[in-house]
Amino acid sequence: MKRWVVAACCAFSLAAGGVFADEIKSLVRVKKLTSKQITALVQQGYDVAKEGQGYAEIVIDKSRINEFVNKGHPVKVIIDDLDKYIQDVQAKQTKSDRYFTYDTCTAQLKKWAEEHSSICRVESIGKSCEGRDIWALKLSDNPEKNEAEPAALIMGLHHSREWPSVEVPMATIKKLIEEYSVDPEIKKLVDSREVWFVPIVNPDGLIYSQEKSRYWRKNRRKNANGSYGVDPNRNYGYQWGNVGASSSPSSDTYHGTGPFSEPECCAIRDLAIREKFQASISFHTYSELILYPFGYGYNIPNPDQKIFVKMAGDMARFNDYRPQNSAELYPAMGDCDDYLYGDRKMLSFTFELCSTFIPSASQIDTFNSLNVPAVVYLIDKAGTYGLVPASGDEELITSLDFDGGVAAIEDLVKLFGADENIAVRNEALDKIEKICQQVANLVNQDLKNGSSETYEALKKIPQAGLALSYLRNRVIFDNAHGEFYREDILNELKNS
Ligand code: 0X9
Ligand code: CA
Ligand code: ZN
Numbered sequence: 001m002k003r004w005v006v007a008a009c010c011a012f013s014l015a016a017g018g019v020f021a022d023e024i025k026s027l028v029r030v031k032k033l034t035s036k037q038i039t040a041l042v043q044q045g046y047d048v049a050k051e052g053q054g055y056a057e058i059v060i061d062k063s064r065i066n067e068f069v070n071k072g073h074p075v076k077v078i079i080d081d082l083d084k085y086i087q088d089v090q091a092k093q094t095k096s097d098r099y100f101t102y103d104t105c106t107a108q109l110k111k112w113a114e115e116h117s118s119i120c121r122v123e124s125i126g127k128s129c130e131g132r133d134i135w136a137l138k139l140s141d142n143p144e145k146n147e148a149e150p151a152a153l154i155m156g157l158h159h160s161r162e163w164p165s166v167e168v169p170m171a172t173i174k175k176l177i178e179e180y181s182v183d184p185e186i187k188k189l190v191d192s193r194e195v196w197f198v199p200i201v202n203p204d205g206l207i208y209s210q211e212k213s214r215y216w217r218k219n220r221r222k223n224a225n226g227s228y229g230v231d232p233n234r235n236y237g238y239q240w241g242n243v244g245a246s247s248s249p250s251s252d253t254y255h256g257t258g259p260f261s262e263p264e265c266c267a268i269r270d271l272a273i274r275e276k277f278q279a280s281i282s283f284h285t286y287s288e289l290i291l292y293p294f295g296y297g298y299n300i301p302n303p304d305q306k307i308f309v310k311m312a313g314d315m316a317r318f319n320d321y322r323p324q325n326s327a328e329l330y331p332a333m334g335d336c337d338d339y340l341y342g343d344r345k346m347l348s349f350t351f352e353l354c355s356t357f358i359p360s361a362s363q364i365d366t367f368n369s370l371n372v373p374a375v376v377y378l379i380d381k382a383g384t385y386g387l388v389p390a391s392g393d394e395e396l397i398t399s400l401d402f403d404g405g406v407a408a409i410e411d412l413v414k415l416f417g418a419d420e421n422i423a424v425r426n427e428a429l430d431k432i433e434k435i436c437q438q439v440a441n442l443v444n445q446d447l448k449n450g451s452s453e454t455y456e457a458l459k460k461i462p463q464a465g466l467a468l469s470y471l472r473n474r475v476i477f478d479n480a481h482g483e484f485y486r487e488d489i490l491n492e493l494k495n496s
Contacts, residue, residue, distance in 0.1 A: 023061045023062070023063065024061070024062040024063075024080075024081050024083070025059055025060065025061060025062065025081070025082045025083065025215045026059070026060060026061075026062045026065060026077055026078075026079060026080055026081065026082065027049065027057060027058070027059055027077075027078045027079040027082055027356075027357075028057070028058055028060060028065055028068075028075050028076065028077050028078060029055050029056070029057050029058075029075065029076040029078055030055060030056050030057075030058055030068045030073050030074075030075050031054065031055045031073060031074045031075070031076065032054065032055075032072065032073050032074060033054060033055055033056055033073060034054075035051070038051050038056045038330065039244075039330050039331065041056060041058070042244045042253075042330040042331075042332065043243065043244060045246040045248060045251040045252065045253055046058055046060070047059040047060070047217065047252040047253070048330065049286065049287075049357065050286065050287045051287075051329055051330060057078065059082065059215055059217075059252070062080070062081070065077070078356075079356075082214060082215040082357075083213060083214045083215060085214075086161070086209075086214030086215065086357075086358055087214060089358050089359075089360055089361065090210070090214075092360065092361070093361040094361070094362075097360075097361040097362050097364055097365075098361055098364075099163045099164075099166070099167065099210075099358075099361055099364070100163075100166045100167065100170060100199070100200075101206070101207070101210055102132070102200060102203045102206050102207050105135075105166060105170065105199055105200055106133075106135055108170065109122050109135050109137050109173075109199070110122055112137065112173060112177055113137065116177050116180075117143075118141070118143075119139060119140065119141060119143060119177065119180060119190060120137055120138060120139045120140075120143050120173075120177065121137070121138050121143040121144065122135060122136070122137050122138075123135075123136050123137075123138065124136075125198065125267045125268075125270065125271045126263055126264070126266060126267030126270065127263055127267075128202065128203045128204045128219065128220075128263060128264055129204055129219055129220050129221045129222075129262070129263060129264070130203075130204040130220055132203040132204060132207075133203070134198065134200070134201065134203060134263075134264060134267045135198070135199075135200065136196050136197065136198045136271065137173060137196070137197045137199075138194065138195070138196050138197075139173060139176060139177070139190060139194075139195045139196075139197065140190060140191070140193060140194040140195060141190065141191040146194075146275075147194065147399075148395045148396055148398075148399035149192055149193055149194050149383075149396075149399070150192070150193055150194075150278050150279075150382040150383035150386050150387070150392075150396060151193065151194040151195070151196070151275050151276065151277045151278060151382065152193060152194075152195050152196070152277055152278065152279045152280060152378060152379045152382040152386075153195075153196050153198070153268075153271070153272065153275070153277045153279075153280040153281075153340075153346070154169045154172060154195065154196070154197045154198070154280065154281050154283075154375060154378075154379075155169070155197075155198045155199075155201050155268065155280065155281070155282045155283065155336070156168065156169045156170075156198070156199040156200060156201065156282075156283045157199065157200045157201055157202055157205070157206055157283075158201050158202055158232045158233045158264075158282060158284065158336065159202070159205070159217050159218075159231075159232070159233065159284060159285075160202060160205030160206055160208055160209035160216040160217055160218065160219075161209045161214060161215050161216055161217055161357050161358065162283075162284050162285040162286075162353075162357060162358075163206070163209070163210075163285075163357075163358050164283070164285050164286075164353045164354055164358065164359065164364070164367055165283035165284055165285060165353060166199045166200055166206070166283075167364050167367070167368055168283050168351075168353065168367070168368055168371045168372065168375065169197045169198075169199040169283065169375075170197075170199050171368040171371075171372050172197070172372050172375045172376065173197055175372055175376075176189075176190055176195075176376075188403075189376070189379060189380060192383065192401075192404060193379055193380075193382060193383060194275070195379055196271065196275060196277070198267075198268065198271070201232060201264050201267075201268060202219050202232055202264050204219055204220035205217075205218060205219050205220060205229075205232075208220055214358075215357075216229070217229070217231065217252050218230055218231050218232070218252060218254065219231075219232050219262055219264055221256070221261075221262060223249035223250075223254070224249065224257075225249050225250070227249045227250040229249075229252075229254065230249075230254050230255070230256040230261065230262050231245070231251075231252065231253045231254055231255065231256075232262055232264050232265055232336075233282075233284075233332075233334070233335045233336055234246075234253055234254070234255035234256070234332065234333065234334040234335065235255055235256040235259065235260065235261060235262045235265045235334055236259070236260065236265050236268075236269070236334050236335060236336055236338065236339035237259030237260045237265075237269070237334070237339060237343070238296075238334075238338045238339040238342040238343045239294075239296040239297075239333050239334065239338055239342065240255060240258070240259035240333055240334040241255075241296070241333040241334065242255075242333065243296060243297060243331050243332065243333045244330055244331045244332030244333060245332055245333045245334055253332070255333070255334050259334065265336075268336065269339065272339075272340060272344045272346070273344070276344075276391060276393070277340075277344070277346050277382070277391065278346060278347060278382040278383070278386025278387070278389075278391050278392055278396075279311075279346055279347040279348070279349075279378050279379075279381065279382040279385075279386045280337075280340050280346050280347070280348045280349065280378075281348075281349045281350070281351055281374075281375060281378055282336045282337060282348070282349070282350045282351075283350075283351050283353060283371075284350060284351065284352050284353065285352060285353045285354045285356070285357050285358070286352055286353060286354040286355055286356050286357055287329075287352040287355070288319070288320075288321045288322065288352060288353070288354065288355060289321055289322050289323075289324060289329065289350075289351070289352040290312045290315055290316050290319075290321050290322070290323045290324070290349060290350075290351055290352075290374075291312075291323075291324060291325070291326035291329060291337070291349065291350040291351075291352065292308040292309075292311075292312050292323070292324075292325060292326060292337070292348070292349055292350075293308070293325075293326060293337045293338050293341040293342065293348060294325075294326070294327060294338055294341070294342065295325075295326030295327045295329075295331065295332055295333075295335050295337060295338050296327070296331060296332070296333045296334075296335075296338050297327060297331050297333075298327050298328075298331060299327075300327065302325075302341075303389075303427065304341075304347065304388065304389050306415065306416075307347060307385045307388060307389075307415070308347065308349075309323070310385070310415055311347060311349070311377075311378070311381060311385060312324075312349065314377060314381075315349070315374040315377055315378065316374075318370060318371070318373040318374040318377065319370040319371050319374055320370075321351070321352075326350060335350070336348070336350070337349065337350050341389075344391060345389040345390040345391040346386075346389070346391050347378075347381075347382070347385060347386055347389065349378070351371065351374070353367055353371065354367055381411070383400075383404055383407065383408065384407050384408040384410075384411035384412065385411060385412070385415070387408055387412075387431055387435065388412065388427070388428050388431050392431060394434070397431070397434050397435055397438055398438055400435065400438050400439070401442070402439065402442050402443070402446075402454050402457075405435055405438050405439035405442065405467075406439060406457070406458065406461055406464070408435045409432065409435055409436060409439060409461065409463050409464060409466075409467060410461060410463050412428060412431070412432050412435070413432060413463035413466075414463060415428075416428040416429065416432065417463065432466070433466070436466045436467040436470050437467075437470050439458065439464075439467045439470075440467050440468075440470035440471040440474055441474070442454060443455050443458055443467075443471055444471055444474045444475060444478065447475065447485055447486070447489060448478070448483055448484070448485070450486075452486065452489060455471075455489065458471070468496070471493065472493045472494075472496055475489075475490065475493050476493070476494065
């Protein structure tokens with residue numbers, strides 16, 4: 001260990017730890033803390049794993065626990081020696097209950113791509129600090145083509161020690177692939193979306209956490225002062241800064257030398273720019289939360305707040321997690337969601353899975369089954385709510401088929417139809433109008449071709465008033481210009 005590094009550091013980076021890899025780390029619950037004090041701890045670079053009513057759970061050098069006690073904050077040790085604890089979890093894995101490693105995950109992704117090449121393919125979206133491939137699996141019909149379909153991005157493992165965050169994306173792929181050939185609903189979902197999975201954003205970190213220091217959080221960048229690691233969830237380039245993020249390389253929330261200094265974050269950025277996603281989930285552990293932007297400061301206005309609250313609330317029904325704004329947890333600059341929403345206008349969510357970093361492997365099936373349905377929901381809603389923000393562009397709307405258009409109308413009119421806030425409503429209304437025009441066009445086309453099926457279906461949708469009135473205008477116009485319509489339908493529309 002280079003002890004001189006410590007002498008050169010300020011007192012606060014000492015508190016943040018991370019210089020001595022051989023220090024024993026504990027997970028402790030520090031009590032009698034106000035939420036202001038907890039935010040201050042985050043601000044000072046403490047590795048806060050969970051925030052609760054009057055307490056915080058913190059990863060800290062075992063030798064420093066008493067500093068809290070001495071300041072009048074009772075401490076309960078949850079895990080005395082994190083490294084040993086996680087080694088035990090690892091040792092007790094069975095053949096069937098087992099966390100993915102970088103190698104087993106890579107092999108599984110490649111196997112799926114090989115065996116199901118008509119609906120998925122694998123691509124390396126970049127290299128980690130240590131030169132490993134960051135693998136992505138694309139799931140969609142015609143996976144080689146970039147089609148005008150709503151797109152979603154599902155990420156795991158920004159943070160090394162958060163192994164369950166790899167499992168949920170992998171379990172979602174498995175479900176969608178296996179059910180594709182037997183469940184028409186799943187087939188329709190996969191065919192009408194482009195879903196990208198990046199189960200391991202930080203490969204070097206996962207390997208380090210599984211083979212060396214189990215509580216490791218960051219990536220494995222070798223910093224200029226000899227310490228290791230940048231926090232990938234503080235390195236994104238939207239509102240990159242010092243709130244809830246540290247400029248000390250040895251801190252566990254070190255934000256790097258500049259925005260997007262880390263290749264892992266660049267890989268996600270470049271994929272997002274290329275694929276123009278509408279929605280995303282970034283999985284982490286722990287705390288059983290569903291977080292949404294903005295997270296870089298308190299009370300930052302979010303123009304799409306209403307959609308975020310609705311979707312987070314709906315997803316929380318599957319897993320019973322708590323939906324909340326991420327700054328309310330604690331403000332932190334440079335996280336993934338703020339970039340994906342702030343810059344790319346995606347509906348970006350962070351899930352804090354489980355109630356500890358790495359639960360026993362026997363719980364993998366349980367947390368998967370709680371969370372996979374929420375992912376499927378997000379993939380679906382990328383094509384309805386996802387059309388409202390700027391990422392839901394014109395081309396997506398004019399490519400909607402009848403079912404996709406109707407689903408969007410139903411969701412959006414329900415959410416915005418009765419909104420008394422004119423500003424919020426107008427923004428969404430602009431998109432709703434375009435979707436209704438698209439649906440009216442499709443139905444009009446069907447009527448001209450002699451099919452009234454979509455027309456009859458549209459009439460049954462309670463939210464379809466606007467689409468029907470567009471249809472009426474169009475039919476009357478086209479009829480006046482010599483198009484033929486069935487007499488009864490023409491009269492019905494004229495009199496409606
Ligand atoms: O601090 C993080 O990066 C996330 N929690 S974790 O314990 N997995 O490290 C939460 C980030 C939420 N975003 C903001 N609060 N801005
Ligand atoms: Ca496709
Ligand atoms: Zn995390």
